[in-house]
Amino acid sequence: MSFTKEDILKALSTVEEPDLKKDLVTLGMITEVKVDEKKVSFTVILTTPACPLKEVIRKSCEEAIHSLVAKDIMITINMTSNVTSTRDNTPILAGVKNIIAVSSGKGGVGKSTVSANLAVALAQSGASVGLIDADIFGPSIPTMFNCENEQLGVKKVGEKNLIVPLEQYGVKLISIGLLTKSDSAVIWRGPMASSALRQFLSDTEWGELDYLLIDLPPGTSDIHLTMVQTVPVTGAIVVTTPQKVALADATKGLAMFQQPQINVPVLGIVENMAYFTPDELPDKKFYLFGKDGGKELAKKYNVELLGQIPIVEGIRESGDNGYPMVLKDNITAQAFKKLAENVAQQVAIRNSQMDQTKKVEFSE
Numbered sequence: 026m027s028f029t030k031e032d033i034l035k036a037l038s039t040v041e042e043p044d045l046k047k048d049l050v051t052l053g054m055i056t057e058v059k060v061d062e063k064k065v066s067f068t069v070i071l072t073t074p075a076c077p078l079k080e081v082i083r084k085s086c087e088e089a090i091h092s093l094v095a096k097d098i099m100i101t102i103n104m105t106s107n108v109t110s111t112r113d114n115t116p117i118l119a120g121v122k123n124i125i126a127v128s129s130g131k132g133g134v135g136k137s138t139v140s141a142n143l144a145v146a147l148a149q150s151g152a153s154v155g156l157i158d159a160d161i162f163g164p165s166i167p168t169m170f171n172c173e174n175e176q177l178g179v180k181k182v183g184e185k186n187l188i189v190p191l192e193q194y195g196v197k198l199i200s201i202g203l204l205t206k207s208d209s210a211v212i213w214r215g216p217m218a219s220s221a222l223r224q225f226l227s228d229t230e231w232g233e234l235d236y237l238l239i240d241l242p243p244g245t246s247d248i249h250l251t252m253v254q255t256v257p258v259t260g261a262i263v264v265t266t267p268q269k270v271a272l273a274d275a276t277k278g279l280a281m282f283q284q285p286q287i288n289v290p291v292l293g294i295v296e297n298m299a300y301f302t303p304d305e306l307p308d309k310k311f312y313l314f315g316k317d318g319g320k321e322l323a324k325k326y327n328v329e330l331l332g333q334i335p336i337v338e339g340i341r342e343s344g345d346n347g348y349p350m351v352l353k354d355n356i357t358a359q360a361f362k363k364l365a366e367n368v369a370q371q372v373a374i375r376n377s378q379m380d381q382t383k384k385v386e387f388s389e
Contacts, residue, residue, distance in 0.1 A: 028094050030058050033065055036093040040085045043078050044370060045377045049086070057103070065090065066101035072376075073235070074106040074151035075369035108152060108235040109373055111381040112257060117226055120233040121155070123259040123372050126252060126289065128282075130274025132163075132243040135297040136264040138344055139334065139364075140240035141169040142351040143262075146365035148195035149351070152235040155190065157225050158200030159252065160242040161218040167202040170194065171347020177203045180230055187230040194349065197234070199225050219251040226255050236372070244274070245281045253287055253385040260292040260375055260382075262331065262368065267296060267318030275319075279326055287385055292371040293329030294319045295364065298336040302356060310335075329371055332364035 038050040049055050049069065058067040069082060076082075087100050110122035118124065127143070129136040137160065144156040158166035167173040170193040177199065178189035190197040201221055231237065239258075242248055252258065261282045265275035275294070282289040296319025300310040313336065323330040337357050343350040351361040 028060065028065075028098070030060050032094050033058055033060065033067065033090060036089045037067075037086060039093065040082070040089050042072075043081060044374050045072075049082070063095070063097060064099045064101070066103070068103040068105055071104060071106040072109045072373035073369035074108075075147055075366050076106065076373075077363075077366035077370055079104060106151070108369075109376040111259070111376050111379070113381065115257070117256055118231060118237065121231055121237045122235050123376075124237050124239065124256055125292070125368070125372070126239050126241055126249075126258050126261040126282075127264065128241045128249070128261055128278050129243050129264045130276065130278040131271055134243075134264050134266045134271050134275075135334070135340075136243065137165045137169065137240050138340060138350075139262075139264050139295050139297055140238055141166060141344075142349045142361040143365055143368060144196045144236075144238050145194045145349045146351045146361050147236055147369065149362070150365060150369070152369070153233060154195065155197040155231050155234045155237040156199075157222075157237065157239045158198070158202065159222050159225070159239050159248055161201050161221055161248065162242065164200045164202035165344075166198060166200045166240060169344050169347060169349065170196070170198055172198065173202060173347075175203060182230070185228070187228055188224070189230050194352065197231065199229055219247050222248055222251050223255055226252075236369075245278060249281065250385070253289060255384065257382040257384050258289045259372060260290045262292050262295055264295045264297055265319050265322065266298045267312070267315040269315070269318070271314075272318050272322050275322060276326075279322075279328070283326075289382055290375050290379060291326075291328045292368060292375065293331035294323040295331050296320060296333045299333035301336050307356070329367070331367045331371065332360060334360050334364065 034050055037055050038048045040049050054070045056068045083102055108122050127140045144154050148154045158164045172191055172193050175191055180187050180189050190199045263275050263279050265271045282291050298314055301313050320330050335357055340350050351358045
């Protein structure tokens with residue numbers, strides 16, 4: 026039986042992208058269709074290299090062609106990606122497709138650990154990733170990336186001097202900890218800290234990035250307002266632990282992003298320290314800080330539960346040693362990789378269903 030390119034496209038037009046709820050052909054995700062006797066090859070352009078449904082889409086394409094065109098066709102599918110974005114050509118961070126704020130209502134819930142491992146996991150998937158350590162008074166990203174003794178470079182572009190980020194584990198980094206001595210305190214008033222964040226955003230050579238993560242300080246502060254007033258934020262992630270006191274503060278952080286004058290989409294909740302699994306009992310889960318607190322919070326506010334990250338001693342060791350846990354091969358690394366897939370998935374859904382986030386405009 027002979028078949029044409031049109032036959033293949035017609036079959037593929039029955040395959041729905043599971044998240045975006047439209048078919049692959051209508052979404053423009055099918056390219057480079059080539060037909061040669063009983064062979065066909067084509068490319069599927071995913072919305073992110075971290076797509077968790079990659080193999081589901083591949084299998085659905087094969088089944089559609091075998092069912093609707095011919096059972097004996099040899100199919101070659103190339104998977105690539107083009108991360109979606111709703112950002113326009115604004116002068117600040119013009120090459121950055123998505124800006125993701127990582128926040129927490131209180132300190133000590135592992136927000137920076139989540140930021141570091143999420144950034145590395147996204148980079149591992151093939152995405153281009155940057156990370157801003159916006160916790161000006163308590164920068165920890167340099168330690169977590171084993172670069173606390175490194176110095177940032179400066180590059181002159183036209184009449185302007187631009188900061189050149191460090192790159193570690195495939196992630197571009199900037200932190201106040203890379204501009205000051207590791208044993209010195211940053212004793213600044215709020216406006217000075219806000220000015221530093223504006224420089225990290227507008228006076229840094231970030232280049233082309235799929236995702237720029239901003240690791241915010243705990244709570245709701247000048248830094249948060251500066252961020253939303255300086256750049257349109259694609260979405261926010263709220264990190265919490267299951268315990269009641271953390272959930273109360275996480276609720277306030279979530280509510281801040283959902284206020285009408287700020288209106289930043291909340292991509293979801295990350296429940297950190299969700300359970301403890303000792304090495305000698307890999308099938309056991311001990312709920313040290315309560316059970317499913319983050320899950321219940323996500324359900325209450327109708328947002329996604331992006332991940333439940335276990336607490337293990339290795340996370341602390343990895344943070345102190347500057348070698349993120351996601352680079353290892355264990356249950357926690359898998360949890361962070363799944364988190365990255367879920368975040369990328371929610372960004373793609375948000376970009377397909379919602380308008381661009383606007384910069385916040387109000388007087389301070």
